[in-house]
Amino acid sequence: MSIEPFNRLVKLTARAFYDDITTKGDNQPKTSRSDNRGIAVVVLDALTRRQWVREEDLAKDLKLHSKQLRRTLRFFEEEKLVTRDHRRETAKGAKIFSAAVAATADGHHTKEGEEKIKLHTHSYCCLDYAQIYDVVRYRLHRMKKKLKDELEDKNTVQEYICPNCGKRYTALDALRLISMEDEYFHCESCNGELVAESDKLAAQEGGDGDDNARRRRREKLKDMLQKMEVQLKPLMDQLNRVKDLPVPEFGSLQAWEARASAAARSNGDSNGNDPSKSSQGLGYGGTPMPFLGDTKVEVAFSGAEGNGENIKSETENTSLKVLPPWMIKQGMNLTQEQRGEVKQEAKMDGSSAAVEFSDDKKSTIESDDQKNIQDEYVKAYYAALLKKQQELEEAAKKQEELSNPNISNGLSGMSSGRQVGMKSKRDEDEGDDDVDWEEAPVAGNSNEHYKVDLNVEADAEADAVAEDDDDVDWEEG
Amino acid sequence: MFFHIVMERNMQLHPRHFGRNLRENIVSKLMKDVEGTCSGRHGFVVAITGIENIGKGLIRDGTGFVTFPVKYQCVVFRPFKGEILEAVVTMVNKMGFFAEAGPVQIFVSNHLIPDDMEFQSGDMPNYTTSDGSVKIQKDSEVRLKIIGTRVDATEIFCIGTIKDDFLGVINDPATA
Numbered sequence: 001m002s003i004e005p006f007n008r009l010v011k012l013t014a015r016a017f018y019d020d021i022t023t024k025g026d027n028q029p030k031t032s033r034s035d036n037r038g039i040a041v042v043v044l045d046a047l048t049r050r051q052w053v054r055e056e057d058l059a060k061d062l063k064l065h066s067k068q069l070r071r072t073l074r075f076f077e078e079e080k081l082v083t084r085d086h087r088r089e090t091a092k093g094a095k096i097f098s099a100a101v102a103a104t105a106d107g108h109h110t111k112e113g114e115e116k117i118k119l120h121t122h123s124y125c126c127l128d129y130a131q132i133y134d135v136v137r138y139r140l141h142r143m144k145k146k147l148k149d150e151l152e153d154k155n156t157v158q159e160y161i162c163p164n165c166g167k168r169y170t171a172l173d174a175l176r177l178i179s180m181e182d183e184y185f186h187c188e189s190c191n192g193e194l195v196a197e198s199d200k201l202a203a204q205e206g207g208d209g210d211d212n213a214r215r216r217r218r219e220k221l222k223d224m225l226q227k228m229e230v231q232l233k234p235l236m237d238q239l240n241r242v243k244d245l246p247v248p249e250f251g252s253l254q255a256w257e258a259r260a261s262a263a264a265r266s267n268g269d270s271n272g273n274d275p276s277k278s279s280q281g282l283g284y285g286g287t288p289m290p291f292l293g294d295t296k297v298e299v300a301f302s303g304a305e306g307n308g309e310n311i312k313s314e315t316e317n318t319s320l321k322v323l324p325p326w327m328i329k330q331g332m333n334l335t336q337e338q339r340g341e342v343k344q345e346a347k348m349d350g351s352s353a354a355v356e357f358s359d360d361k362k363s364t365i366e367s368d369d370q371k372n373i374q375d376e377y378v379k380a381y382y383a384a385l386l387k388k389q390q391e392l393e394e395a396a397k398k399q400e401e402l403s404n405p406n407i408s409n410g411l412s413g414m415s416s417g418r419q420v421g422m423k424s425k426r427d428e429d430e431g432d433d434d435v436d437w438e439e440a441p442v443a444g445n446s447n448e449h450y451k452v453d454l455n456v457e458a459d460a461e462a463d464a465v466a467e468d469d470d471d472v473d474w475e476e477g
Numbered sequence: 478m479f480f481h482i483v484m485e486r487n488m489q490l491h492p493r494h495f496g497r498n499l500r501e502n503i504v505s506k507l508m509k510d511v512e513g514t515c516s517g518r519h520g521f522v523v524a525i526t527g528i529e530n531i532g533k534g535l536i537r538d539g540t541g542f543v544t545f546p547v548k549y550q551c552v553v554f555r556p557f558k559g560e561i562l563e564a565v566v567t568m569v570n571k572m573g574f575f576a577e578a579g580p581v582q583i584f585v586s587n588h589l590i591p592d593d594m595e596f597q598s599g600d601m602p603n604y605t606t607s608d609g610s611v612k613i614q615k616d617s618e619v620r621l622k623i624i625g626t627r628v629d630a631t632e633i634f635c636i637g638t639i640k641d642d643f644l645g646v647i648n649d650p651a652t653a
């Protein structure tokens with residue numbers, strides 16, 4: 001189950017149709033301050049990186065007022081892009097959700113501590129991919145049809161003119177106009193043979209001002225249709241691409257939570273040496289994402305993960321040509337592309353530099369799982385080691401001319417042995433070994449870079465569209 | 478589109494109908510008067526399905542006729558713009574063709590017939606595709622879309638199109 005093409009579809013849709021949408025209360029004046037165009041796109045983008053999410057959390061992550069977010073979400077609910085669920089729950093009930101979220105991030109249980117018996121209504125929302133696919137297709141179909149119909153005069157009532165006395169009739173008068181003698185319509189007043197108006201138009205090209213207006217209108221319509229074809233082509237292409245893919249399905253909120261917590265349990269038991277699992281624990285730099293699908297069958301988990309939004313759910317990161325990380329072993333001779341197409345990403349990174357993104361702050365997850373602490377410790381150790389090694393290398397470089405070959409050699413020799421291990425480890429984890437070394441996700445180091453830059457985003461979008469390259473991941477906060 | 482609605486009507490009854498069959502007489506007269514009529518607002522009354530109630534009669538001065546307010550349920554048929562209907566072709570000519578869907582008459586002008594169908598005159602005027610595979614003539618059954626209605630107080634006339642997806646001949650009597 002690959003979610004990436006669908007996310008791309010959502011993003012293209014957002015930019016094609018919802019770029020200019022403002023959602024505001026009726027009583028608010030139209031000031032530039034309250035102009036929130038573009039919010040819709042931001043919200044949709046954020047949702048592509050989540051599954052079910054509590055709306056309060058989303059608002060916090062996006063630094064939006066929850067009312068504003070709710071208005072936007074309500075709008076999208078009406079547009080059938082988003083499913084929402086509301087329920088009254090205790091503080092504990094809310095915790096279950098948090099636990100589900102946390103569990104999918106690293107397989108921990110959060111402590112279910114104090115609970116209050118106060119009921120609050122919480123709203124959750126989630127993208128409805130299956131419906132989005134249908135809605136977008138239907139929308140395009142209607143747009144095209146409307147223009148074409150107008151162009152072909154499809155739904156217009158035929159008019160008839162009497163060439164003798166100039167009296168006009170419409171097709172609605174047809175019943176009164178048929179004559180018994182022949183197969184034509186006849187004028188009621190002079191019995192002249194009526195002529196269909198379009199025929200007359202075609203006959204006398206040029207015509208009067210009315211005709212000109214009509215021709216201009218036709219040209220305009222044709223123009224619009226053409227523009228639509230061109231401008232929405234990326235969207236239509238994406239629809240075609242997605243056509244035969246299985247649609248990501250999260251189910252209802254309850255079902256999703258149940259699955260997530262079940263997965264959390266199995267994660268806790270069988271954490272083992274499976275790198276794909278330990279990699280989950282590593283994703284501290286990014287957003288801990290709720291669990292998607294069944295971990296056990298998840299195979300196509302790839303290095304594409306490191307592409308700036310470190311963690312989405314693991315299944316999102318399936319990219320076809322990339323070797324799955326569990327296949328990448330120490331000492332294998334792989335190209336960057338095989339490891340996770342770092343090059344293409346780097347290309348994108350130019351425009352989407354602000355991508356270091358982690359708009360969830362849930363990265364501080366306390367663990368009572370012994371295994372995990374160990375893992376994290378090891379990671380921290382490696383990261384520290386790596387940093388040190390880099391420092392040393394730099395120092396060594398400086399000293400190279402001054403020369404003390406023995407020491408530097410010894411150092412690099414020792415540390416390079418380490419580095420191989422480190423590198424493969426990191427490949428498994430992130431597939432991101434060229435880009436941002438320094439930001440290696442050390443356990444406990446919650447990167448809270450959160451940058452929303454709409455311009456940058458627009459650029460990224462433009463680039464992505466221009467290249468029309470499926471594999472390029474241009475997503476960002 | 479069909480609707481099942483409740484309507485009301487004042488029935489004037491001649492005194493000779495009074496007696497123990499009064500109620501039956503009112504109902505049968507109502508059916509005779511109402512079924513098959515057309516009102517612009519509700520469309521064609523197809524059938525009366527039940528009597529809700531019959532109010533107190535009011536004797537008219539001078540005539541002896543009595544007016545009963547009658548509430549009745551009935552099925553009505555009201556065509557709408559955009560509605561898809563199946564209809565039987567009744568007449569074909571150079572300007573297009575006429576068809577009937579129950580009580581409703583529909584005219585489809587030739588520019589709303591697909592461009593690949595051409596008019597053929599003769600004994601049995603028809604519209605035919607160039608390969609002859611599809612033919613519209615009298616008694617053909619077509620599926621059409623209503624694009625306009627003319628609603629008078631007592632009459633509804635429609636114009637339709639078959640120039641769209643899934644519209645056109647659905648059953649050809651010639652081949653059947």
Ligand SMILES: [Zn+2]
Pocket residue numbers: 162163164165166167187188189190191192
């Ligand atoms: Zn005339």
